[in-house]
Amino acid sequence: MAQRSRGKAIRLTRARVVEEAIRLADAGGFDSLSMRNLADELGTAPMSLYRHVGNKDELLDEMVDVVFGEMYVPVVGGAWKSELRKRGTSARAALNRHPWAIGLMESSKSPGPASAEHHNATMGCLREAGFPFKDAVHAYNLLDAYTYGFALQENTIPFDTPEESAEMAKVTVGERGDEFPYLAEVVVELGKSGYDYTEEFEFGLDVILDALERLKKRASGSERKTALTTSGG
Amino acid sequence: MAQRSRGKAIRLTRARVVEEAIRLADAGGFDSLSMRNLADELGTAPMSLYRHVGNKDELLDEMVDVVFGEMYVPVVGGAWKSELRKRGTSARAALNRHPWAIGLMESSKSPGPASAEHHNATMGCLREAGFPFKDAVHAYNLLDAYTYGFALQENTIPFDTPEESAEMAKVTVGERGDEFPYLAEVVVELGKSGYDYTEEFEFGLDVILDALERLKKRASGSERKTALTTSGG
DNA sequence: CCGATTTGCGTACACCGTACGCACGACTGT
DNA sequence: ACAGTCGTGCGTACGGTGTACGCAAATCGG
Numbered sequence: 001m002a003q004r005s006r007g008k009a010i011r012l013t014r015a016r017v018v019e020e021a022i023r024l025a026d027a028g029g030f031d032s033l034s035m036r037n038l039a040d041e042l043g044t045a046p047m048s049l050y051r052h053v054g055n056k057d058e059l060l061d062e063m064v065d066v067v068f069g070e071m072y073v074p075v076v077g078g079a080w081k082s083e084l085r086k087r088g089t090s091a092r093a094a095l096n097r098h099p100w101a102i103g104l105m106e107s108s109k110s111p112g113p114a115s116a117e118h119h120n121a122t123m124g125c126l127r128e129a130g131f132p133f134k135d136a137v138h139a140y141n142l143l144d145a146y147t148y149g150f151a152l153q154e155n156t157i158p159f160d161t162p163e164e165s166a167e168m169a170k171v172t173v174g175e176r177g178d179e180f181p182y183l184a185e186v187v188v189e190l191g192k193s194g195y196d197y198t199e200e201f202e203f204g205l206d207v208i209l210d211a212l213e214r215l216k217k218r219a220s221g222s223e224r225k226t227a228l229t230t231s232g233g
Numbered sequence: 234m235a236q237r238s239r240g241k242a243i244r245l246t247r248a249r250v251v252e253e254a255i256r257l258a259d260a261g262g263f264d265s266l267s268m269r270n271l272a273d274e275l276g277t278a279p280m281s282l283y284r285h286v287g288n289k290d291e292l293l294d295e296m297v298d299v300v301f302g303e304m305y306v307p308v309v310g311g312a313w314k315s316e317l318r319k320r321g322t323s324a325r326a327a328l329n330r331h332p333w334a335i336g337l338m339e340s341s342k343s344p345g346p347a348s349a350e351h352h353n354a355t356m357g358c359l360r361e362a363g364f365p366f367k368d369a370v371h372a373y374n375l376l377d378a379y380t381y382g383f384a385l386q387e388n389t390i391p392f393d394t395p396e397e398s399a400e401m402a403k404v405t406v407g408e409r410g411d412e413f414p415y416l417a418e419v420v421v422e423l424g425k426s427g428y429d430y431t432e433e434f435e436f437g438l439d440v441i442l443d444a445l446e447r448l449k450k451r452a453s454g455s456e457r458k459t460a461l462t463t464s465g466g
Numbered sequence: 467c468c469g470a471t472t473t474g475c476g477t478a479c480a481c482c483g484t485a486c487g488c489a490c491g492a493c494t495g496t
Numbered sequence: 497a498c499a500g501t502c503g504t505g506c507g508t509a510c511g512g513t514g515t516a517c518g519c520a521a522a523t524c525g526g
Contacts, residue, residue, distance in 0.1 A: 012473080034513065045475045047515075052473095056514065076415075103336050103385075120413035127415055133422055141386070142379070142437040149382025150374070153339050180353035182309075182360055189366055204375040211444040245504080267482060278506045280484075285504095289483065 012044060014052045018062045022098065025063070030100035060104055065112025067101040070094040073121045080129035081209050087122060088147055088205045095151035102151050131212075132219050139212045146208055150201050245277060247285045251295045255331065258296070263333035293337055298345025300334040303327040306354045313362035314442050320355060321380055321438045328384035335384050364445075365452050372445045379441055383434050 010016070020042050025033040035056060039046040053059040072090035074083035095102055111119070122143075126136040243249070253275050258266040268289060272279040286292045305323035307316035328335055344352070355376075359369040 035515080036513075039475095047476080047517095048474050050515070051475095116413055116416060120416040123415035123419060127418070133418070137419070137423075138433065138436050138440075141383070141433055142440060145382035145386060145437065146375070146379050147382065148385055149378035149380065152336075152381055152385060153374070153378060180349055182356035183349060183353040185360070185366070186356060186370070190370075200371065200374055203371050204378065207371075207375060207444050207448065208441070211440050215440065268484080269482075272506095280486095280507080281505050283484070284506095 012042065012048060012052060014062070017042065017049055017052050018059065018066060021059055022063050022066060025100045026098055033100070061108045061110075061112065063098075064101055064104050064108055065114045067094050067098050067105075068112065068118050069114035070097070071118055073118055074125040076121055076124040076128055078125065080125050081213065083125050084122070084143065085205060085209060087125075088143065089202065091147050092151055092154075092201055095148075096155065099151075099155035102148060102155060105148065129216070130220065131216055135215055135219050139215070142208055142212070143205075146204060150204065154197050154201075245275065245281060245285060247295075250275065250282055250285050251292065251299060254292055255296050255299060258333045259331055266333070294341045294343075294345060296331075297334055297337050297341055298347045300327050300331050300338075301345065301351050302347035303330070304351055306351055307358040309354055309357040309361055311358065313358050314446065316358050317355070317376065318438060318442060320358075321376065322435065324380050325384055325387075325434055328381075329388065332384075332388035335381060335388060338381065362449070363453065364449055368448055368452050372448070375441055375445070376438075379437060383437065387430050387434075 017038070021033060021038055024038055024041055028037075035046045035049055039049055042049075049059075053062070070090075071094050072086045074080075074087045108115070123136060123140060126139050127133070131139060250271070254266060254271055257271055257274055261270075268279045268282055272282055275282075282292075286295070303323075304327050305319045307313075307320045341348070356369060356373060359372050360366070364372060
């Protein structure tokens with residue numbers, strides 16, 4: 001009605017719905033993304049959205065694929081370590097921009113095109129670097145579990161500033177400092193020096209990448225076949 | 234009413250509410266845990282629950298602390314590597330028993346007693362093993378991010394059996410096998426050999442623990458103070 | 467210009483968390 | 497044994513949620 005009465009407003013589109021849904025979830029948190037709020041934001045009625053998305057889960061899948069699309073896609077023939085490092089940092093950045101995506105990333109019944117390409121390229125990067133199949137799977141799981149897990153902790157913890165964090169933790173541990181001395185140490189030390197999530201993430205990422213390099217060296221001399229040379233030849 | 238009419242039914246308790254909530258969430262999935270369903274399961278009315286838990290978030294916090302309580306608490310003076318290995322595998326096991334907990338683990342405003350003890354012991358294990366403070370924090374983050382991340386992927390992926398997994402993935406990748414050759418390889422190979430999550434998890438865990446051991450050796454000779462020797466003297 | 471198809475959306479239903487306040491049972495002090 | 501207090505159960509109600517259904521208006525193809 002509002003749409004129709006004022007002449008010809010912009011047509012509703014699947015893409016426009018998804019885009020606005022992401023904006024809404026980013027701005028107001030995942031809970032503020034309701035079909036009703038979304039409709040309001042788009043200047044339409046709730047049920048109008050269902051002409052374009054089927055249901056809310058489908059909308060969420062679409063949103064997740066957009067987030068995948070924001071991540072750096074590693075070059076398959078490239079230097080695996082730096083490519084995967086770039087992938088890792090950009091994945092974390094994307095998940096920080098869209099924290100709601102973390103819990104949804106792997107829940108999609110069928111991966112979208114961006115997701116498929118992303119996973120394919122990452123796997124390809126490892127295989128072409130010489131990782132035997134099993135090791136490539138191991139490496140892949142290790143990297144992704146760490147990345148998602150870090151993003152999960154980083155974004156569910158309600159620390160906005162290091163000061164706030166330390167303050168809250170102090171209250172939390174409270175008078176039980178004697179009971180939990182190591183926890184107390186963390187609170188005190190991190191309160192003094194602050195806490196840089198980026199530095200922390202990249203430290204762990206590098207530890208993992210180094211470990212994978214050793215794994216690769218240990219396994220070198222074994223199989224050498226890749227998906228491309230096997231199926232594409 | 235139902236409670237009162239049939240003589241003297243079991244009294245409602247905070248513990249009983251939490252316990253039944255966990256059972257419900259385990260059995261029917263997180264979405265099936267509503268105050269109304271929970272009340273039904275306990276044979277009471279929805280509003281009766283609020284005499285014992287305040288609100289739903291408080292209930293969830295309590296549930297999370299129970300899950301923490303199910304994890305192995307590493308011995309602070311013990312052999313750090315095997316202690317943390319046991320902690321890792323038992324943490325994953327607990328998160329597998331209670332998948333709904335994964336997204337809630339870190340969101341609690343104030344950690345419960347089991348959570349506090351768990352974190353304190355884990356940190357203590359690293360510090361007493363000789364990890365300098367910063368490295369202990371790094372190690373802690375690395376281990377937890379991996380553990381939670383792995384559990385996250387493992388439990389949000391809707392694969393119940395390896396066969397089902399392979400079947401679904403085949404449909405997913407579908408005719409685009411040429412477009413995503415590395416993804417196709419994963420589908421084919423994993424379909425053949427199956428996929429053992431436990432083995433996969435422990436492989437990654439060992440890679441991380443080995444990497445941490447090297448980190449520790451590299452940093453040996455630096456600081457040696459711990460929370461106990463510092464504050465307890 | 468007219469019929470067909472797509473698009474918008476009003477209404478309605480079943481669910482959710484929970485504020486409020488009443489009534490009943492179980493304890494306490496005499 | 498009885499009265500007063502208090503903790504507990506819970507009925508009702510409100511404002512939110514996702515979405516099924518079907519009508520009307522706009523757009524498109526001929």
